[in-house]
Amino acid sequence: MTAELVRGQNHPLSQARLEIRVSAGTPVVAAATLGDENGRAQSVEWVAHPGAPVLPGLEVSRQAAANHRLAVDLDAMPAAVHRVNVLLALPMGVGGPVSFGSAAVPFVAVTGLDGTEVATYTITSLDAESAVVALELYRRQGAWKVRAVGQGYAGGLAELLGDQGLPQAHQLATTINDAVVEGLARSVPAPPPRTPEGDRSRQTATSALGPDQSGSPYGTQGGATGPYPAGAPGTQGAGGPYAGTQGAGSPYSGSQGAAGCPDGTSPTDPSATQPASPAAPASGGPIDYSHPRRQNGAPPPPPPTAPPAQPGQPARPVAGDATGWSMEERLYNQVWGMFEDLARSTAAYRSAVDFADTRLERELDQVLSDPRSRIGGQGDAAREAAQAKHVQLVDQAREALERDLAQLTAEADVVEPALPVAYARWDNPAWHAYRVPMEMPMALRLGDLQLPESDPLRIPMLVRLPLERGLWIDSGRTAASDGSFVDSHELRHLAMESAVAHTARLLAVHPADEFTVHVIDPAGSGAQALAPLVRTGVLATPPTAGAAGVADVLARLTQRVDLVQMAVRGGAADSLPPGFDTSQQLLLVNDFPHGFDDRAVNQLRYLADEGPAVGVHLMMVADREDSSAYGPLLDPLWRGLLRLTPVPEDHLADPWVGHAWTYEPPLVPHGSQVLEQVLAQVAAARAKYR
Known part of the structure; x- marks a missing residue:
């Protein structure tokens, strides 16, 4: 049963390994501070943030994003840690809202690794605050609980960190914001979040004079096994914060990136609309992007059905296995789903290996600190047992990663040949049948992306046009x-x-x-x-x-x-000089x-x-x-x-x-x-x- 908390309410935690999921509707920075018995952070090393995202038992996102998943292992927390404060802050200097009062209400959920919600908290009553302590996990009489805090700070992250007992609060806040700006500068532009109904958001393209009507929805989905509704439980694969605890499904399906959709425009058909002419009059009000022959809000047609799989075998991948109004859009969404799946699966593997290393180090320290283990062969046996457990955990993590990689590789093998020329490599046979198009595609391939653990798998780097x-x-x-x-x-x-x-x-x-x-x-x-x-x-x-x-x-x-x-x-687009070149430059x-x-x-x-x-x-x-x-x-x-x-x-x-x-x-x-x-x-x- 999920506990829906209100400000100040607490709830016991029966699990040590948890996720904290954040949905903010706009890019936010997620961080966490560790506190001693008095709730004070002893130094900057007790703060997990985008510039230093990993602490023992805790990992936060390296980016500002509309949605986050923080990994927590309470058993791996140092003995001196009695509190974990989850912080949210609006990034400064990158556009977007400057206070939570002008942004969507943040929602925070504490879940198990299988996605089951333990406790949730909707942070209401925020106004001029640009930073907030969302939740507090605290240790009481050997057990852990979660408390809904919702304490906001109009002075931003610096004021919040100062209230946590850090004398270097302003310097640390600057460091965090610099890390966020740097991260956004080198990030691949992400699709915006899904709409609340679970359908793809649609961001309209921009012509020479502003918005046009050629946009297409471009969200992410679980690439290897098809789309999932936003926030659907039980859809994680090895992409949980610790590998080997979920099935082989699409990891972290429904998680979004840093770029937000600026409006709530309804879906349109990219194949049936044309970019707005630069001579079209500009409008100060909202634009209706709905297709004239389609009822507003109608969902896109379902993706193609995969052929039946052999008993005990994963479903065979299909090119275009994602939602969308056209095959181009489906392939775009599918590639982004593969990109996210690989990122999440690799994060799970690395987090699991880090957990195994931390556990091994802690167990070896215990062996060395106990004088009794030095008598006879007890110490050697304890070390061998700890190392064997470490090998077992790493092998489990690698097995889960290999399972996901095999699924994604099989999907890439069918997706790559099906890509249109805008998404295709130069050696793709699609270029031999090239003809100058009549309309601009929704995206362009700028290269390929890979991780060391995923070689030789490559993910096309698609960027919106x-x-x-x-x-x-x-x-x-x-x-x-x-x-x-x-x-x-x-x-x-x-x-x-x-x-x-x-x-x-x-x-x-x-x-x-x-x-x-x-x-x-x-x-x-x-x-x-x-x-x-x-x-x-x-x-x-x-x-x-x-x-x-x-x-x-x-x-x-x-x-x-x-x-x-x-x-x-x-509002005088028709007054441009005669012969004005209206093309993209x-x-x-x-x-x-x-x-x-x-x-x-x-x-x-x-x-x-x-x-x-x-x-x-x-x-x-x-x-x-x-x-x-x-x-x-x-x-x-x-x-x-x-x-x-x-x-x-x-x-x-x-x-x-x-x-x-x-x-x-x-x-x-x-x-x-x-x-x-x-x-x-x-x-x-x-x-x-x-």
């Missing part, structure tokens, strides 16, 4: 995934080749008249890599060189952003900051910040060290771009757990002509519109 963040192809000193370093000259060339491949894919997946590319190459150092774009004639103008050319291109694009913004805000910049003066640098920052909302996107090929003379002035620019590398490197984070994923760029096979063949078709289609 139009791009919400610019791209930064890092041409600086980069350590490859094998630990080797690439020559700096070769790395710059590889970075430009990677940028050209990304640009070609963007051109290929857009209608011929809806995507325009400008290139700034001040010193002409990227001429060799840019040759396919120049030779096929897909660029709006030849690559711009010299400081004067840089100033001209930036002036035209910043003027475009200003015009469109004024048209949107004034991409500015590819090579060798930054060469050829850039202070004015040009400020214009570039402006485009990076304001451009995506009005259809002007940025792709930079740059070494951050080259711009070190600007100091912290450019830090917001680098943080605002999604960093990609031309060689495999483990620098990207998932939006659920925060693992360091190895990113692999989407390379064109050596000797293949697929890129130039695709660009030639794009150029031929573009010529018809000129």
